[in-house]
Amino acid sequence: MGLVILAGAFAFVAYLVTTTIYNLYFHPLSKVPGPFLCRISSLPQFYHACKQDRHIWLWQLFQIYGSKVRAAPNLVLFNSAEAYNNIYSSRSNVKRSKFYDAWSRNEDDINILMTSSKEIHARKRRLMNSAFSEKSVTASGAFIAKHVDRWNELLLHEGATKESGQWSPARDIATWANHLVFDILGDLCFGADFRTKEPGPNKLKKIPDAFDIFVTFTYPITKTPMLEWLVWLKPRGLSKLIETFAPQEIKDHYAFIEDMVTERLKAEKQREAEGRAPEREDMLHFLIAAKDPETGKTAFGFKELVAEANLLVLAGSDTTATTLSGIFFYLVHEERVYKKLLSEIRETFSSPDEIMHGSKLSSCTYLRACIYETLRLAPAAPCEMPREVLEGGMKIEGEFYAPGVEVGTPHWSLGRNELQYGDATTFRPERWIPSEEIETLNPKEEVSRIKRGLHTFSNGPGDCIGQKLAMLEMSIVVARTLWRMDVRLAPGHDVGAGDNKLGWGCRNPREYMLRDAYIALREGPMVQFAARGP
Numbered sequence: 001m002g003l004v005i006l007a008g009a010f011a012f013v014a015y016l017v018t019t020t021i022y023n024l025y026f027h028p029l030s031k032v033p034g035p036f037l038c039r040i041s042s043l044p045q046f047y048h049a050c051k052q053d054r055h056i057w058l059w060q061l062f063q064i065y066g067s068k069v070r071a072a073p074n075l076v077l078f079n080s081a082e083a084y085n086n087i088y089s090s091r092s093n094v095k096r097s098k099f100y101d102a103w104s105r106n107e108d109d110i111n112i113l114m115t116s117s118k119e120i121h122a123r124k125r126r127l128m129n130s131a132f133s134e135k136s137v138t139a140s141g142a143f144i145a146k147h148v149d150r151w152n153e154l155l156l157h158e159g160a161t162k163e164s165g166q167w168s169p170a171r172d173i174a175t176w177a178n179h180l181v182f183d184i185l186g187d188l189c190f191g192a193d194f195r196t197k198e199p200g201p202n203k204l205k206k207i208p209d210a211f212d213i214f215v216t217f218t219y220p221i222t223k224t225p226m227l228e229w230l231v232w233l234k235p236r237g238l239s240k241l242i243e244t245f246a247p248q249e250i251k252d253h254y255a256f257i258e259d260m261v262t263e264r265l266k267a268e269k270q271r272e273a274e275g276r277a278p279e280r281e282d283m284l285h286f287l288i289a290a291k292d293p294e295t296g297k298t299a300f301g302f303k304e305l306v307a308e309a310n311l312l313v314l315a316g317s318d319t320t321a322t323t324l325s326g327i328f329f330y331l332v333h334e335e336r337v338y339k340k341l342l343s344e345i346r347e348t349f350s351s352p353d354e355i356m357h358g359s360k361l362s363s364c365t366y367l368r369a370c371i372y373e374t375l376r377l378a379p380a381a382p383c384e385m386p387r388e389v390l391e392g393g394m395k396i397e398g399e400f401y402a403p404g405v406e407v408g409t410p411h412w413s414l415g416r417n418e419l420q421y422g423d424a425t426t427f428r429p430e431r432w433i434p435s436e437e438i439e440t441l442n443p444k445e446e447v448s449r450i451k452r453g454l455h456t457f458s459n460g461p462g463d464c465i466g467q468k469l470a471m472l473e474m475s476i477v478v479a480r481t482l483w484r485m486d487v488r489l490a491p492g493h494d495v496g497a498g499d500n501k502l503g504w505g506c507r508n509p510r511e512y513m514l515r516d517a518y519i520a521l522r523e524g525p526m527v528q529f530a531a532r533g534p
């Protein structure tokens with residue numbers, strides 16, 4: 001027995017020594033700069049994924065090692081717009097890495113995002129595009145507005161007393177935005193009202209928090225060599241285990257989505273049988289109606305519908321809520337920007353009802369610039385979207401990378417690249433607006449250059465399918481809110497802000513801090529609202 005243990009220990013040490021030597025001297029990435037520990041092991045990135053500061057750590061590595069760094073034995077990350085375009089364009093010889101396979105609930109839960117298969121992704125993408133056409137995005141405006149109007153009412157009056165005076169109680173925008181966006185997605189996806197923004201108990205209110213727990217647990221695992229094991233073990237019993245021990249809120253959420261899909265399928269069948277036109281063309285309507293182009297039969301079965309519906313509600317809500325929290329953070333910290341935006345909105349629209357998809361909203365260039373600036377500084381996915389180089393390899397920034405290597409560009413660092421932006425940590429929406437005026441001179445070419453480097457919605461075949469919807473939604477939320485109300489930072493609160501004690505890369509009190517768990521986790525800002533004066 002003792003001999004067996006000894007032999008096992010010897011084999012393990014021999015394995016460690018040979019992989020270390022291989023990683024240091026023979027691996028295709030052996031010449032790429034990076035900390036010694038990262039070149040031999042994934043432990044450093046696992047540690048930072050656990051601490052949820054992996055995005056800050058990577059930013060620090062770029063300051064030390066330059067614009068390319070080996071963050072793990074098989075992973076090279078870049079901090080340039082050129083690399084981003086090389087990696088994520090439609091012609092890039094890459095596919096999504098195994099990272100994506102780790103997130104599905106079980107074998108039936110393969111959605112458009114959580115698969116590394118190019119074929120599965122391309123099929124789903126073709127089928128889902130119709131749900132995000134210009135027509136459906138335009139139609140969604142009225143539903144978004146309805147939720148924003150109620151949200152505005154609550155922001156102003158909920159819990160307010162005569163004693164609290166003109167200003168509302170302090171609102172944690174991270175939570176308030178979560179509820180608003182979750183309700184909007186419920187409506188756009190299912191034509192249902194989740195009512196999470198309403199006061200009082202509602203078990204659906206806990207879902208965004210439950211998903212934060214889920215990503216907090218899963219994300220670190222995806223940053224270790226255990227990822228391979230995880231993906232292998234999932235269809236072999238691990239998925240069942242995870243489902244059994246998942247928080248009750250997540251189980252409630254899945255059950256809820258399943259019920260919604262079941263009901264909708266029944267209603268759609270009945271409508272078809274009665275020959276009625278659809279009352280509402282929400283996302284589920286398009287998914288149910290999608291036909292396989294080869295067979296002409298229904299494209300999505302029940303389980304696939306549930307998987308896609310789940311993703312849409314989550315991918316669409318968390319990301320948009322992060323960006324909205326970021327916008328409010330910067331507005332209450334940058335008075336100059338706030339006042340300029342307020343004037344644009346209040347001068348463009350004579351009533352909040354006018355704030356709807358259309359030419360007036362599109363004419364609000366400063367509003368759009370504020371959103372771009374927030375997407376740059378507070379990206380909803382702060383790190384890289386990992387891609388695996390395919391057979392034949394590829395060139396990035398003119399250098400060759402071998403098949404099997406993982407590559408990416410982290411959004412948090414790219415948005416703070418001084419070479420790209422000059423004053424990278426300053427919230428300056430004007431950088432997105434071309435101007436020929438002498439005081440604000442900003443050539444068109446300069447704006448095009450930085451736009452080519454902003455990829456918070458990602459790029460190429462796997463870019464965000466909901467980006468037009470998200471832009472419309474955020475524009476309506478911000479414009480309607482600022483038309484009706486003045487906003488200010490709740491006195492004495494600095495939740496979400498950078499701070500000296502947070503260390504290198506997090507010291508600026510005028511920057512919104514995020515935590516990284518693939519998606520961004522966040523708190524604050526604490527904001528107060530007051531009805532606008534006459």
Ligand code: HEM
Pocket residue numbers: 112113121125185311312313315316317319320323379380381385456457458461462463464465466467469470
């Ligand atoms: C500010 C808001 C948003 C941001 C910043 C954002 C960002 C992103 C990013 C970076 C990706 C690529 C993820 C990856 O490759 O790992 C993505 C994909 C996706 N997003 Fe968004 N998103 C936003 C809003 C939305 C909305 C409103 C929806 C729909 C309701 C949506 C649905 C999706 C879907 C379905 C995918 C997968 C697309 C594919 O694989 O082809 N997103 N998003």
